[in-house]
Amino acid sequence: MSLNRRTFLKVGSLAAAATSLKVLAEPGQAPAPKSPNDTIQLALIGAGIQGQSDMRHALQVSGVKLVAVADCYDGRLTHCKELWGTGTANNVDLFTTRDYREILARPDVDAVLIATPDHWHKQAAVDAMKAGKDVYLEKPMIHVYPDGPEIISTARSTNRILQVGSQRVSSVAYAKAKELLASGAIGELNMVSARWDRNSSLGAWNYSVPLDASPETCDWPRFLGSAPKVPWNAERFFQWRKWSDYGSGVAGDLFVHLFSGTHFITGSHGPTRALATGGLRFWKDGRDAPDVLLALFDYPQGFNLSLRVNFVNGGEESEGFLFSGSEGTMEIAGQTVTVIRAPREKEPGFTISTFSTEMQKQFLEKYLQKYPDTPPEASTYTAIEKFSAPHGYSDNVDHFRNFFSSVRTRKQPVEDATFGFRAAGAALLSNLSLDRGQAVKWNPETMKIV
Template identity: 75%
Template sequence: MFLRSSAMAAAGAVTLRSLHAQTARIKSPNDTIQLALIGAGSQGQGDTRWAVQVPGVKLVAVADCYDGRLAHSKEVWGNDLFTTRDYREILARPDIDAVLIATPDHWHKQAAVDAMKAGKDVYLEKPMIHIYEDGPEIIKTAKETGRILQVGSQRVSSVAYAKAKELLASGAIGKLNSVSARWDRNSSIGAWNYTVPLDASPETCDWPRFLGSAPKHAWSAERFFQWRKWNDYGSGVAGDLFVHLFSGTHFITGSNGPTRAMATGAIRYWKDGRDANDVLQALFDYPEGFNLSLRVNFVNGGEESEGFLFTGDEGTMEIAGQTVTVTRVPHEKEPGFTVGTFTEAMQKQTTAEYRKKYPLTHPEGAPQQTVQKFAAEKGYSDSYDHFKNFFDSVRSRRQPVEDATFGFRAAGAALLANRSVEKGTMVHWDPVKMQLG
């Protein structure tokens, strides 16, 4: 449900049905989707809690490189849960229909490709890629195997973002000319300083398996549990947070992505050995005729914040959480005039000529509505809807809203920021061919 309030008109309410109720089940409710989790960190376990709330879904297996997470998974989802350090044991099981992949970024491609080749449908956490070469291989494998692959940027399943898409398409703010977005944080945990368990060791953690294709490095509990701080395993704030902002922008505007980018960033505060920047700002040009500016600041001294501002030639549309606010600024009916520096005679003459062309009129009718606010009902979760979307696709075999191509375009655009910072120059991208310029 979505509620709407107006600042200028009488308050009213409209209801939008969430995806909870929109999509009819294709198969019998007795058909249970057997799900496995690959990567049981905080994101993976959090995702799973939403996933198993969808009717007809059961978690049956978990893979992770830390024994403590495997043990905790049994505490949460039952002792009959199959657990392993090696996700290939999960893929070999014929009773598993789909996998939820929430590994470090550098494992995304390999785990997803292996899963699809093993006949499993895939929910793949964002960013879809760690390096650009990952994208074409994931897309190719999805097409060749016919498996469903949905990327986990849940905003594209949000009723708020669907409303924003509808409003923009209807001309609510006129022609779009710019979008600005931010995702700032103001906490140590927000800056990826996740707690390292007291029993962390090479015995309880499968360090070689964690490293995978990453450069070899001596055992490090910090790298294992706080992997986002290093580019060997993560994609920085661009891959963690910019990609959400790109997913939202592309979903709402219908764009395939930007054509060029320029970014700047650095480690401004969290100088703790990490090599991923804690402040990143970037500008992007879109072929549809608008610019996008993005900012992530882990040194933000104020409140943590996430949001968008879409600016058109007739107003603005702001998204904050699950609310959308449209503010319209009516165009002036006349161009106006500036005569103050002219002689008094010329001022009178110019004003008189202007008023012949634009005579003064008394306003008639009700005041024009200038502000509308839409808000999802209390308790709404786009995470639930995103998993509902995925499992509906698993049953119907219809492609989800955030398939591999969408996911590559969002992640590819996001990683342009990292590339620009590394090169110290503007970088180019073909959003249709999904290729670097």
């Protein structure tokens, strides 16, 4: 388990008072920076919308400095220099390049933040770890199933820290939900329902294409990488999530967050069976990724998971969880957790009011003999418990705080490669089921299709 925020700040203050303190790696682990007070030199690989957003959150953690950026579009490199380059408060002479391998060759880079299109996740992460860099890898960890074992084995063989970027695993709200479920707040869990609906062009991945987009300003061959070789296409470059050659559809973009949250809260390693349906219902613009996806999953712990994404929901963006148990429900909405308890009736099937007066008396006597501590009216009782994260709280920042804590201490992160593969592997079962038109099976322990 990584350091929590309070412990992390305490370690930082102690280090400030004793800068000569040395933090040694555990036997067999890669060497750590010489002190928890050292600045972590960070590089960004993939400076699009998500990459820039991630970097803003990462730089809110003290003791972190951005020193290099790689991207296949010149305009993003220029913009990163404007945001974080020479002359800013960061006092950084920011190095920029189209080729991330130039960043990996730099000895001043300790860790990289990878926010490339999905089809580059594995190669960039493996190359970074082999170059001795720790890795924060955006979700989904994989684009295709063979990516997972290679990333896991590389993290182990190189002794590098790899954390996957699904921030709910570091959320105080999700930690509270985990605690409540384990305490029996809603009884025995039997079903989890989650959704992430949208109804905007931007939310459906129709990101803007810069006016200067061209083969001259964009490194199209490098962007394609292992993907099929096709002629220059600005929409594919800037709106890559719409095509399976580069992205993983709504399953890889959004379902994976819901799986990460479910697995963190329940402690499960994943489902054993998946059945999905959906299709292109509105955004028939040349994309091959469905804009509506529904999926059902069986879990060996005895509950079912129901997931939904709809890019044409006719309303505002909506996202949340509902955990249903034998004694109540627990809902997560944003950074708020609400528990409603509704204990089950002890004598199901009828109420006292259906009897005659004499029968009511006889029933009460029999009932209280059998259940002396629970009056018949107990079924009408509800109790509500509500938890909300502090105002201004950011689980994105906490997720980076946890990552940098792991970089310093060499402790395993809150969302390591195995956790990341189990979340992404489960999510991509939806695509596989939809493609095959049938249920598919998965072994969450071995992380393999059955």
